[in-house]
Amino acid sequence: MKLIIDCLGGDNSPRANVEAAVLAMQKYPDLNLILTGGEKDILAELNRLGFTDTSRVEIVHAPDAITGDDKPTDAIRLKKESSMMKAISILRTDESVAGLVSTGATGALVAAATLRIGRIRGIRRPAFCPILPTMKGGIVGLCDSGANVDIIPDQLREFAIMGSRYLETVFDIKNPRVAMLNVGTEREKGDDLRKTAYPLLENEPSINFVGNMESRDLLTGKYDLVVCDGFSGNVLTKTTEGTALEMLKMIKRDIQKSWKYKLGALLMKKMLMAEKNFMDYQNYGGSVLLGSEKVIVKGHGSSDASSVLKCIEQAYRMELSGLNDKIRESIKEEANV
Amino acid sequence: MKLIIDCLGGDNSPRANVEAAVLAMQKYPDLNLILTGGEKDILAELNRLGFTDTSRVEIVHAPDAITGDDKPTDAIRLKKESSMMKAISILRTDESVAGLVSTGATGALVAAATLRIGRIRGIRRPAFCPILPTMKGGIVGLCDSGANVDIIPDQLREFAIMGSRYLETVFDIKNPRVAMLNVGTEREKGDDLRKTAYPLLENEPSINFVGNMESRDLLTGKYDLVVCDGFSGNVLTKTTEGTALEMLKMIKRDIQKSWKYKLGALLMKKMLMAEKNFMDYQNYGGSVLLGSEKVIVKGHGSSDASSVLKCIEQAYRMELSGLNDKIRESIKEEANV
Numbered sequence A, B: 001m002k003l004i005i006d007c008l009g010g011d012n013s014p015r016a017n018v019e020a021a022v023l024a025m026q027k028y029p030d031l032n033l034i035l036t037g038g039e040k041d042i043l044a045e046l047n048r049l050g051f052t053d054t055s056r057v058e059i060v061h062a063p064d065a066i067t068g069d070d071k072p073t074d075a076i077r078l079k080k081e082s083s084m085m086k087a088i089s090i091l092r093t094d095e096s097v098a099g100l101v102s103t104g105a106t107g108a109l110v111a112a113a114t115l116r117i118g119r120i121r122g123i124r125r126p127a128f129c130p131i132l133p134t135m136k137g138g139i140v141g142l143c144d145s146g147a148n149v150d151i152i153p154d155q156l157r158e159f160a161i162m163g164s165r166y167l168e169t170v171f172d173i174k175n176p177r178v179a180m181l182n183v184g185t186e187r188e189k190g191d192d193l194r195k196t197a198y199p200l201l202e203n204e205p206s207i208n209f210v211g212n213m214e215s216r217d218l219l220t221g222k223y224d225l226v227v228c229d230g231f232s233g234n235v236l237t238k239t240t241e242g243t244a245l246e247m248l249k250m251i252k253r254d255i256q257k258s259w260k261y262k263l264g265a266l267l268m269k270k271m272l273m274a275e276k277n278f279m280d281y282q283n284y285g286g287s288v289l290l291g292s293e294k295v296i297v298k299g300h301g302s303s304d305a306s307s308v309l310k311c312i313e314q315a316y317r318m319e320l321s322g323l324n325d326k327i328r329e330s331i332k333e334e335a336n337v
Helices: A015-027 A039-048 A072-078 A083-093 A106-117 A153-171 A192-202 A215-220 A230-255 A259-267 A269-279 A305-320 A323-336 B015-027 B039-048 B072-078 B083-093 B106-117 B153-171 B192-202 B215-220 B230-255 B259-267 B269-279 B305-321 B323-336
Strands: A002-006 A032-037 A057-061 A097-102 A127-129 A131-133 A139-143 A177-182 A208-214 A225-227 A287-290 A295-298 B002-006 B032-037 B057-061 B097-102 B127-129 B131-133 B139-143 B177-182 B208-214 B225-227 B287-290 B295-298
Touching: A002 A015, A002 A083, A002 A305, A015 A032, A015 A039, A015 A305, A032 A039, A032 A083, A039 A057, A057 A083, A072 A083, A072 A106, A083 A097, A083 A106, A097 A305, A106 A287, A106 A295, A127 A153, A127 A230, A131 A215, A139 A153, A139 A215, A139 A230, A153 A177, A153 A192, A153 A225, A153 A287, A153 A305, A153 A323, A177 A192, A177 A230, A192 A208, A208 A215, A215 A230, A215 B230, A230 A259, A230 A269, A230 B215, A230 B230, A230 B269, A259 A269, A259 B259, A269 B230, A287 A305, A295 A305, B002 B015, B002 B083, B002 B305, B015 B032, B015 B039, B015 B305, B032 B039, B032 B083, B039 B057, B057 B083, B072 B083, B072 B106, B083 B097, B083 B106, B097 B305, B106 B287, B106 B295, B127 B153, B127 B230, B131 B215, B139 B153, B139 B215, B139 B230, B153 B177, B153 B192, B153 B225, B153 B287, B153 B305, B153 B323, B177 B192, B177 B230, B192 B208, B208 B215, B215 B230, B230 B259, B230 B269, B259 B269, B287 B305, B295 B305, B305 B323
Parallel strands: A002 A032, A002 A097, A032 A057, A097 A295, A139 A225, A177 A208, A177 A225, B002 B032, B002 B097, B032 B057, B097 B295, B139 B225, B177 B208, B177 B225
Antiparallel strands: A127 A139, A127 A287, A131 A139, A287 A295, B127 B139, B127 B287, B131 B139, B287 B295
16 A cells, blocks of 8 residues: 655654654555655655665655645645645555645645545535544544535535544444534524534434534543534534643643642642543544545644654555445435435 | 512522522612512522512512423413513513523523514624633633524624623723634634624724634633634533533542542642632623623523522623613714714
8 A cells, every 4th residue: 555645744744754654664564655845854864763665665855845824725826846735746646646644734735635636426525534532432523623614514414424434444433423513402403504404414324313412512422423514613623622731731830839739740640641641632643534535634733753653544544444435335325315 | 770580490490599689689789689480489598598678679470490492482482471581571671670680591591582672773683792711810701602503794793892892891801802713813714704704803993803713722811702603602612611521520530540649639629629610610600691682691500509699790780881882882883984
């Protein structure tokens, strides 16, 4: 299997990306990689890590990075030589390349994926599906977490199909329980979008729709997949992350106020560190872009090597599982009904 | 000043509501109250508390409660004798009554307020504005937190005007910094609603608009007021509350795993309790319904007496400050431009 790794655009790029590439090749003997970025930097990093098997890795020199400041459409048009656009171009033209992992700018990646790679027939737009930890030790998928801020009701049904196939094939979750994010659990709740989408979800045969969900129940473990528009999905993920971070900061700050607290914190250190780790989204891999013709995984901008490695593994498993074929089947059956 | 207290519909009703009523009258000598609910229960509660000044309190017998299961429109039509609808009816017809405090069903309250009490001229719909704590020890208002799930762009401007006047008059915040909830901070970010609203907010002379805000920054203290549609406002508040609660639960559970953690927690008990208290929304009062012709404050369903007292105080201060007149002025000036 061949994947392409965009080695620029993250806070710890290229170092974290190259290190993750090496770790992934060590773990999966059948995995070959193309790395885009500054050739000299990538080579130096490979040397530092003692990786010498040049038959398994190809470097494509593309020293420009796309940043969050670049307008997505401008990035596509004007930064063709950037590491991300070069990667997209190879992914588009080279049939042997199965997928792409990037820690670069989200907007540019979504735009380039949509315009250059194309989508699965029957899917209106690709959508992000990150995986979050639940308080019961399981996981919950969220689709869409931000790729589509303006949607029509039937797209929520598409998100539900894609997310269900993803959880089944990559995470072995049988018959994933799908909930729709709403302002209340009763079926008549919500805005026009949600009210129209409810019967569409209810009547979709390829998913296990269990009803509406309130955002406060996201982490409870009652649901396997939550579907929502990209705007509220963005609010949901960033609020969860933001609140957890602010609370940990508050604890850290308040500990300084007394020697008793400091001692207490010392005794609880291992536990608090484990909890911090548990709440850290990056430990659950990247956001996969479901519905794209080829596998695309977006890692957090602040990813370290172990987070990028998780993203590469996700891409590897998505391709291996034949996820896109399964999404195609569900969509096709739908069209035949 | 005369206010009306709906004494049914909360988890701790009527006890918490009546106790709060008594505390409020003790604190504000010029405050008279009407209490709606089961007459016998309310009287028993007043007796238990030793409150005997019958000149300051009037009981209106209305033993039916509206619950979350009642459809709002049905509640208005069919439950006219309920404590909430009776209160709304008095608020509508009795000019001497300035406002209403309720811990009952939100949907029914919003519907009844809109249909029976009416709105300030120039405001399309009333909107909820709860107050949340920031990590810097200040507060941040959020408007709309759930009264209007489908809105047009200009309503975000109305929310900004109402929320700004509220923070100025009731919380003494000068020139409150208004941000619009969005998926990124750049001005071109967001869905159609946000993109159209941006210049409307920017050009509104009676507010201090500082730009877009990402949901993770809600509690940082960088903003005084956040405006959003009721759907994402609901997601934002419930996610913040839900994540904080789940984290505290996680800490509580993990402490049991070792004697070291238990000892550590014991040393940190005071701090953790203070933090729990700090994160408890109820300590910041209820959600006020801005834009309604009369003052309406909605307390959390699980409010205890001290939370209901805060709601009554909020209603008292809103009326005293002449908030609605100030909103009217801003809207009028707008119309004259």
